[in-house]
Amino acid sequence: MVLTTALILLVVLYSAIDACRGGFFPCYPPDGHAVHIRRLGVLEHMALIPTGFGVKPLVGAVDSNDRLARYLPMGRFRQLLEQKGLWFTRVYRWKDNDACEASLLPAYRQYLRSSIKAEAEFLHLKTLMEFQLRANLGCCFSLFDGAENDLMWRSYTGEPDYGVIIITRASAIHDAVTRGSSGRQFLARVKYLSDRQAPRLRVADCAHFRVKSGQKTWDVSECAFFKRDAFSAEREARCVVSAGESWTVLLHEFMREERIPELLPGARVPTDQPYLRIDMRDSMLLVSPRDRVALVTIPQMRKLTTKIEDECERYLDDSTFPATSRGMYVSFDLRHVEEVILHPRLAAMGGSARESVTRFVEEAGLGGRLRVSQLYASGW
8 A cells, every 4th residue: 555655646746747848847956956846837937028018917017117116214215325226025024014925826726736636745845836936036116107105105104214205117127127136037016806806716817827838837926916905005016036046955955964865766766655756857858967866755745844934034044145034135226216205294394304314315316306295285
């Protein structure tokens, strides 16, 4: 019975491998090996183009000429001017505001569940995909039509320091992330879902889902572009940059801790209990003498899943990539700031507080673009 179970688990993996040579999720650790775990299809990218972002937009098209507003507390605005860079935070930190953030869409979890019957493999693949999603870096904006948003002022620029709005164009954000990061870049409007709509959403309904060569394909980064409809007044657009880090570093670390050997591809599979096989290869298409496999037991797979969940932040801090577990600055040319709008409460205060803001805005070369919000200046 044990042998049969082990063979079933391996056949599930092998059948997907044979049917879909391109259907793996490749990640390259520092040693150069590619680690492949079965997934739902070929990863496809949504490319940004200079005009009319997103030929097949992830959620909603953002035109390069669209005006985007970023509401900044005063401390973060000072950092923007000092660093000459926009802060991109790790996507998993968005969970502080909404538990639905940085999680796989229900449609994706259901699709995984329907495709994978082994509980350990389901949990592991779900964790790997959420690692990819959460390690991504994101910066949020509000679509700006000339009208200030009182909700945004109150939510993101509160007392005592208040803050500002900076206005720029989508094309400037595109240029910044294209120059400042090596990962994939996404820029799209957020789509808002009610708590009733989200569970009913099917993978086929997702904007980035498609069938290619008979295979169903999607990209986990799409999950960062959905929010609860309670936030719809924010009229949000997001720029997301894929993470440079790979979960495979944690895999190799785990294998050393558990003394799991790297075996030759033709190694005999033990029959004492079920195993999941992880292929570590130089190429998805070519055979290499460096190719190795690892056989992981179900209890070990559960431990690896827990490790990836619990040690994500530590790993991101220890990585050699520019970003920390909190995020990173992406260089931004301040000449692309079209307007700086001073918080209406700060404007009304006058005195040294307002003079201080005016002074460092002028020192940054943006004095001619500073204006005072008139949101609460007059009645009807």
